[in-house]
Amino acid sequence: MPVEYRYVTNCPMSQHPDRASNTDVAASLVLLAATVLALICANSALAPLYKSVLAAPLTIGWGDFAIADPVKSWIKNALMAVFFIYVGLEIKVEFTEGALADRKRAILPFIAAAGGMAMPALVYIAAIGGHGALMRGWAIPSATDIAFAIGVVGLLGRHVPGSLKAFLLAIAVIDDLGAILIIAVFYSGGIALGPLVAALAIVAVLAFLNRQGGRALWPYLAIGVALWIAVYHSGINPTLAGVVLALFVPLKDAAGGSPVHRLAHALKYPVVFGIMPLFAFANAGVSVAGMGLADVFAPLTLAIVLGLALGKPAGITLAIWGARQLDLASPPAGANWRQLTGIGALAGIGFTMSLFVGYLAFGDGVRMDQVRLGVLIGSVLATAFGVGMLVTR
Numbered sequence: 123m124p125v126e127y128r129y130v131t132n133c134p135m136s137q138h139p140d141r142a143s144n145t146d147v148a149a150s151l152v153l154l155a156a157t158v159l160a161l162i163c164a165n166s167a168l169a170p171l172y173k174s175v176l177a178a179p180l181t182i183g184w185g186d187f188a189i190a191d192p193v194k195s196w197i198k199n200a201l202m203a204v205f206f207i208y209v210g211l212e213i214k215v216e217f218t219e220g221a222l223a224d225r226k227r228a229i230l231p232f233i234a235a236a237g238g239m240a241m242p243a244l245v246y247i248a249a250i251g252g253h254g255a256l257m258r259g260w261a262i263p264s265a266t267d268i269a270f271a272i273g274v275v276g277l278l279g280r281h282v283p284g285s286l287k288a289f290l291l292a293i294a295v296i297d298d299l300g301a302i303l304i305i306a307v308f309y310s311g312g313i314a315l316g317p318l319v320a321a322l323a324i325v326a327v328l329a330f331l332n333r334q335g336g337r338a339l340w341p342y343l344a345i346g347v348a349l350w351i352a353v354y355h356s357g358i359n360p361t362l363a364g365v366v367l368a369l370f371v372p373l374k375d376a377a378g379g380s381p382v383h384r385l386a387h388a389l390k391y392p393v394v395f396g397i398m399p400l401f402a403f404a405n406a407g408v409s410v411a412g413m414g415l416a417d418v419f420a421p422l423t424l425a426i427v428l429g430l431a432l433g434k435p436a437g438i439t440l441a442i443w444g445a446r447q448l449d450l451a452s453p454p455a456g457a458n459w460r461q462l463t464g465i466g467a468l469a470g471i472g473f474t475m476s477l478f479v480g481y482l483a484f485g486d487g488v489r490m491d492q493v494r495l496g497v498l499i500g501s502v503l504a505t506a507f508g509v510g511m512l513v514t515r
Contacts (some may be wrong), residue, residue: 134230146276149394153273156399157406158213176404189354198474201397203350203364206295209268210368211386213295216288218373230451231292234438238293238302239264240468241437242429246462256422257512259483262493263429263500265301265475268294269398270406271468274505285454288489290465293438295365301475309482309499310496317355321363322401324349328370337375339385342367375479405474408494417492418499426480426496431503438466464511470504472497 170341176194183189216222222231242263250256270295275282307311329347346367354360360369373382417423442462445451453462480493 126358131419141387145195145394146388147279149398150205150273150276152395152399153269153402154277156402157270160405160407162411163413170407170439172407172501177405183472184394187351187515189351192347194404197319197401198478199354199360200350203361204389205269205393205397205401206361207346207368208389209291209295209388210365210373210387212288213220213292214356214368214373214382215373215514216292218392220288222292223407224452226450226452227454230442230445233297233451234289234441234466235300237294237437237439237441238297238466239437240265240431241440242470245433245436246425246429248429250421251505252414253421256425256489259422259426259480261301261304261494262299262476262480262483262497262501263426263433263470263472264298264433265472266294266469267471267475267494267501268298269401270473271503273398274468274509275400276316278509278512282300282465283454283456286457286461286465288470289454289457293465293469297469298475299362299365301479302362305479305482309404309479313357314355317352317356320467321356323326324352325366325370328366328367332370332372335372335374335376337377337379339371342371342381342385370432401474408477408497408498409496413495417495420492422489422492423496423499424471425502426476427494427500428458430472430476430497431467431507432487434470435507438469440511442466460511460514464508467504467508467511472504473501476501506510 148506160172163169175412177192178192180193181190181197183195199260209249213222222228243260247257259355268291270286271290273289275287322347328342329348331341331345346363349367350360351365353363371382371385373380375381439462440461442451442453446453457465476497477494480490480497484490484493
């Protein structure tokens with residue numbers, strides 16, 4: 123019996139709320155358990171083993187085509203690309219036949235994501251004040267951790283309508299794409315032109331396949347692997363390849379079937395019960411050993427905390443309010459301002475992308491320790507605020 127009715131029949135998921143909710147809650151509990159386990163490992167006698175396993179070199183491929191990276195990088199770059207395929211397919215469905223199919227509702231996540239990236243950066247800059255050397259970290263609180271944000275929403279079950287889940291998913295995807303572009307422009311060591319041109323050529327092949335409307339999925343997946351390799355060697359975050367691939371999988375094939383729904387259904391269990399918990403375990407292990415109040419109240423730590431816990435909900439909520447005042451967009455169906463603020467707060471869960479930007483900005487050392495602490499505190503506060511807004515009436 124299928125778990126997600128929509129992927130099999132194209133009927134709205136809301137027609138089977140219990141079935142979808144049970145899956146979401148179970149997946150979120152597994153994600154939470156992986157997070158707790160990571161924190162225990164990073165702050166116990168298991169820390170050396172935990173770090174060594176994630177840092178262990180892993181080579182995939184052969185000869186000139188081999189890629190050698192630590193285990194943690196494979197999880198972040200390769201497995202999360204699969205996660206982004208799944209998320210991209212979900213977004214495509216929502217924008218074409220789901221909660222965001224209406225034009226005014228479709229434009230709102232873009233406006234909200236823009237506000238949700240700009241305001242945290244401004245809050246960070248204001249909080250840093252005269253510490254010019256710390257300005258390089260301005261983008262740290264601008265990113266949303268999709269896996270954790272969606273995991274928290276899953277735990278809340280019926281407290282969050284399906285339209286709001288789709289809205290948060292869209293904001294988080296747009297937000298992370300923006301973060302990837304920021305990394306490419308401001309934190310990249312340089313873009314390799316040859317692989318980038320190759321990636322663009324591969325995208326053209328995907329566009330051709332899409333126009334043919336074929337039923338088979340394997341050509342898209344095979345070309346998607348080539349796209350990931352090209353993007354990886356270009357110097358751009360390779361998870362972008364997952365989103366691009368999802369955009370070109372046809373919604374309908376020549377026989378009237380839905381490749382998008384079939385692929386999303388096939389990926390659901392591996393992603394929510396495999397990739398997301400593994401990702402959480404590899405990235406949530408923030409060590410607080412040796413840290414004290416001086417680190418908690420350090421300018422860098424406070425700037426990140428304020429950016430995530432205050433800047434994110436304020437930026438998203440103000441952007442939505444402005445869009446409504448100018449009649450540019452419509453809010454998700456059935457959502458009120460308390461719920462929208464709660465969703466904005468959950469977008470303040472930074473974790474992996476924020477930690478990644480922090481590492482690019484400051485490298486390892488005392489400042490990176492403060493980045494980890496700021497991201498951890500800010501994400502916990504954002505979660506508490508968001509959950510509080512969503513479960514109260």
